[in-house]
Amino acid sequence: MILMKDIVREGHEVLREVAQEVQLPPSQEDIEILNRMEEYLKNSQDDDLSEKYNLRPGVGLAAPQINISKRMIAVRLEDDNGKEYHYGLINPKIISHSVEKSYLTAGEGCLSVDRNVPGYVLRYSRVTIKAFDKHGSEIKLRLRGLPAIVFQHELDHLNGIMFYDHINKQDPFYAPEDAMPIDR
């Protein structure tokens, strides 16, 4: 199982690389990696297991964060309506997005960043993502709200982008008029 020691922290070059596309259909090895990433999120959200193994509760994880420079991400969260988003995606890409932006009013953190970096991270409010699942089938996801934020955060990791790269240097809490705040 993935433990916190397996999650690379900022400063590790793999977090600044553009990850490699995964060959389809995915190999057993790649499927196993994706399963372990999904399992980490599940374990980290289980009160007993997260305490027992000292896991930081995560809602998303990208393969580069476990030092695997491949285009795979795992997401596990529920939105405000209780809809579950449990996904393991291969070669995800945004194929369309809103002009409007959204941001978490609490700012963002990262499992690979052991410090607080205050400021708003502006992201597209709505995104359509095309990806492949572990069976190699193509899937399309239309996302908004917190799920859209999480998927964009994970996708950034596949392109070597950290959340704080988006924070306005002059005014970290700058948000355009028409941006939509999302409270946790």
Ligand SMILES: CC(C)(C)[C@H](NC(=O)Nc1cc(F)cc(F)c1)C(=O)N(CC(=O)NO)CC1CCCC1
């Ligand atoms: C780094 C950490 C703080 C653990 C963060 N969790 C998180 O934001 N939880 C959360 C947020 C909400 F808005 C509502 C709620 F119910 C729980 C997280 O897992 N990640 C995953 C990560 O680092 N992936 O690489 C960072 C998030 C920041 C915004 C999207 C993902």
Ligand SMILES: [Zn+2]
């Ligand atoms: Zn992150």
